[in-house]
Amino acid sequence: MKKIRIGIIGAGRIGKIHADNLLRLPGAEVAAISDLFAGEELEAWAAQRGIGQVTKDSGAILSRADIDAVFICSSTDTHVGLIIEAARAGKHIFCEKPVSMDLSATEAAIEAVQAAGVKLQVGFNRRFDHNFRRVREHVLQGTVGEPHIVRITSRDPNPPHPDYIARSGGLFMDMMIHDFDMARFLSGSEVVEVYAQGGVLVDPVFAEHGDVDTAIVTLRFASGALGVIDNSRQAVYGYDQRVEVFGSRGSAAVSNDHPNTAEVSTAEGLLRDKPLHFFLERYNEAYMDETRQFVEALLHDRPLPVDGIDALQAERIAHAAKLSWQQGRPVKLSEIGTAGAGAGVQVQSEVV
Amino acid sequence: MKKIRIGIIGAGRIGKIHADNLLRLPGAEVAAISDLFAGEELEAWAAQRGIGQVTKDSGAILSRADIDAVFICSSTDTHVGLIIEAARAGKHIFCEKPVSMDLSATEAAIEAVQAAGVKLQVGFNRRFDHNFRRVREHVLQGTVGEPHIVRITSRDPNPPHPDYIARSGGLFMDMMIHDFDMARFLSGSEVVEVYAQGGVLVDPVFAEHGDVDTAIVTLRFASGALGVIDNSRQAVYGYDQRVEVFGSRGSAAVSNDHPNTAEVSTAEGLLRDKPLHFFLERYNEAYMDETRQFVEALLHDRPLPVDGIDALQAERIAHAAKLSWQQGRPVKLSEIGTAGAGAGVQVQSEVV
Amino acid sequence: MKKIRIGIIGAGRIGKIHADNLLRLPGAEVAAISDLFAGEELEAWAAQRGIGQVTKDSGAILSRADIDAVFICSSTDTHVGLIIEAARAGKHIFCEKPVSMDLSATEAAIEAVQAAGVKLQVGFNRRFDHNFRRVREHVLQGTVGEPHIVRITSRDPNPPHPDYIARSGGLFMDMMIHDFDMARFLSGSEVVEVYAQGGVLVDPVFAEHGDVDTAIVTLRFASGALGVIDNSRQAVYGYDQRVEVFGSRGSAAVSNDHPNTAEVSTAEGLLRDKPLHFFLERYNEAYMDETRQFVEALLHDRPLPVDGIDALQAERIAHAAKLSWQQGRPVKLSEIGTAGAGAGVQVQSEVV
């Protein structure tokens, strides 16, 4: 039986999750893992899993002829360079989001991938979530008719560490980018205009970095539909991840996932446990599924479910949102340029 | 426009509720109210509502030729006597449940009603509840197919006052009788066998009166379906009134009604307010509706939605349940005799 | 016992609802009703309810010395004139919303009311809804902490009749005005900036009248909180009325009311009935309660729960929203002028 031989670049939390998920797939083999800080701990971890190579040098993975694909799980600033390198080495690529905070760099990465004829999947894991996928199915099946309003709520249980805030790229690029992708995924239409409102209501540290911790962004889609996303860096009751698509024939909405269905009734009222705490718990199965689909696509040479253009478009919306917030006005996506004349990516009104 | 002229016998809480509900119906007029303890307070109350006659003597109401119908809301021990008297006076009758704790007395009341050719409705208000009625509709429409299992949960928020317990007739006759009627109503089939388990878990005072405060009763219906009812005198989270009919094609179940749909999410969990507190809140609309249907039936000479036979059957099941609990064995309904040969009420396997 | 004697001006659907609700209040008496088209039908209706006077002339009501208060339920264009007339006649006033589509006219009405020392309540019935009121209580009690995000969804089951659309004042003034009031009510803070997106997605007839049928409006409050309202003229599954207040300590959210709690499980899935159909069903109790509170306030000379300033502020937000939509830019409330220097209403950052 054919197996896809894979190297992991970046052995942080998400790199290890991808590795463990790959180990559960009969069609995949994790052959190598690299990390700048690789040491005894990582070697023990790899040994326990039968991963043959542990290295500090990603190049040592990219140069192996027997490696079919890489998972790029290192820090965002290394993504584009590694994508280009991997593409030139003929490796298929799974890259965490965002590809880059610089649109021309993202385009360069896409061009390198296209030139090399390799496949690139971007880690928009939420597309694989059982809830959001079900809403998407209802949209595709016509259950809700023509979408009129797309509503997305996305709130984290806690703000990130202050150190991270400075280099996060800001709420729109770091956090809401998932929701921009979700908006395209659920509506099936490209975003053409954005208006962003933001505020610092959770912690003044966000203001110190020219960032916001609370935001509402409205969207206009090419189809004429309207959208709205609200984000907060702190929902004390836990990870809040809900969407609704409302249309001419009805609506499809998802509420949060909970660790159990227990409802307790006491003299004080009715109580349920909080939603699943954060992305590792909530998107546990989605991470498994995005990995499975990546491997399946490589095994059977099928198209990937989410690719570089999806990454680019979400990044363009994030840039538009930030500009809108800074200038206090609606911003058209057409204002957000691409690398160069003709070099740009063809964007259509339909998300495919 | 024709109006039904009505007298209320018994001006306790339930009598006043019926009066106020009748006052909202264009087709009804409350002409008189009687109570053993009628006085200034009741007169003021009646005056404010334009009720012309206030009396201590129910006979003064029954002897009025212009009165079409009476609501018997006095204590249970007076029901049968008043029904017979009212029937002989040619009045239509609405009587609170139970008609009597003595089956032959209940039969005598039914016979008097039949002999006089008047109509008798019994106050099984829950049949008019929006939730239970919807389940019944689903059963009738075949949504659930052939009923296989009927489940009823009925728990009060607080035990009654100790004074009341002694004369209540016991949990099976006082409280579960509503559920026995509900079981017939939902299943559309007569109960043929009962097994009752009971315990004193809430308050030892129940044991002092040879009563229980917690009980589970299983039922076998003529159709072959099975049923189960659980009762408690004390659900600290409020009035708990749920049913489920499970059958060959599915299930229809209702949960409790709540004063609002607010859900609060905090660091401690998700909280909802308790269910509507007790029968006055929960069955507020059902009381209105049973009264409306009674008046409508009289105005248009239509059959009543719940009659004396329904009262008798529920009482027979209550007797069987008590006997089962006392003797620790299943009891067949056929063991629970009726007044005399031929005098008995025809019982069929279908509840109509 | 003292009674408030009331005249109803305008005997359309809402006028009759108010009349019937007043008839259920011991402290109120409906003494008269006027309507331009009063005739036999209205007279019969009034006779059945014991309403003494039926007239085509509202002046005949306003000139009666024994009338304490009027309900203005006639068409919007008559509101201001009638309020001024009633105030001068010393009557307390309940007026349906909006008071006017012309801000200076609304201000003139408020000034007349203040000059006459009478009370004016405006028909923002949703403030009295059991669900929204519960969310407001949680905000006031601090359950959700400082509000950060207010979300309101408000969708009608069907578009209004085309004839109505032309004279409705448009979605922002006719429909979303309730939500603007709700935003102030729930947040406890004044709106300082508005951005409106709209579209014609339901029926092109809206475009013919320069109107929209679908809209998303984002709000910025004086407190720094953000808000978003979405409206549609057509939710095929019924009246959709939900809100959420998210804050530093949690969130309080309400879902729709349903006619029953029945859940049917079949081979096809789990099915519940649609929400209560439209405002008459959903806000049935809220209409009763706003009337009760109006009457109570008059009986005991207490402040009204919602007054002319509330009407004016909601109208100003509606104007700002329409301007924002027309000009494609955020609009500050301070741009929406009031009648004249000094004549304007003092607006504070706290909604009281």
Added chain:
Amino acid sequence: MKKIRIGIIGAGRIGKIHADNLLRLPGAEVAAISDLFAGEELEAWAAQRGIGQVTKDSGAILSRADIDAVFICSSTDTHVGLIIEAARAGKHIFCEKPVSMDLSATEAAIEAVQAAGVKLQVGFNRRFDHNFRRVREHVLQGTVGEPHIVRITSRDPNPPHPDYIARSGGLFMDMMIHDFDMARFLSGSEVVEVYAQGGVLVDPVFAEHGDVDTAIVTLRFASGALGVIDNSRQAVYGYDQRVEVFGSRGSAAVSNDHPNTAEVSTAEGLLRDKPLHFFLERYNEAYMDETRQFVEALLHDRPLPVDGIDALQAERIAHAAKLSWQQGRPVKLSEIGTAGAGAGVQVQSEVV
């Protein structure tokens, strides 16, 4: 790092699930698998998972000195023999339920285990379910106070294959045995009396084998609490697995798990997908967790979460239920004898 070396006996569906779950545990190693029908297919399956030994002979596994524990996943009639053999070989044992349909055989197995000083866990997987475990926690924490009523609903989506019915042991032993264990687990008290009602409402084939397809069983616990279980072999809407514990301070109840939280609102009503289909989907994580806890207990020499006594008690209740159904009377657990004087298992009123 120490690993528990395990052999699987029986390579049917459940045996393979246990094997795959064990492969995900760093502390376990699957060293061998046996099946009467082992062949090429099983060898390929084992090779892909790095399982070294595939054999038709369970004895070949039991005789290996390097094997620490076995999973007995073969047919029920082989359980006792294999438990005794494995115990004598000094292996720890995980055995699927029921251990046996013959109480004295079950006792013999327990005695062999005790004599050998090995550990025996029985496959009551539902104890490890996230929902039921949460209810148990609430009971232990006192959230519901003293349990008064335990309600368990357990309905399969489809009846088993007719071939299976004859050798299943009947609904009480084959299906409801899980619920008997759950009743003990949730109440924390031993069952002292049982009354069983049953019917053939789904398919006459059950009657041919002296079996029922629908049943309601009431329980009395040593603590005085009451219980009720309802079972059906066919819930067309899917696997229905719910429990409630109601007590002096409140209630804890769980509803079903669903594949997603999507709710679709259309002109027809509100629709949700059916519950997770059957035990493989619903108890997927519970199977993983029971295996994890078994391995952890062996690694750290800790007590097992569910043992032979638990198996014996559930089997005794199943026998009592069947007798009750056959004889139409309540049956005391004390009527259900154990192997011999003194040989019997000590049963206490508290489930530990």
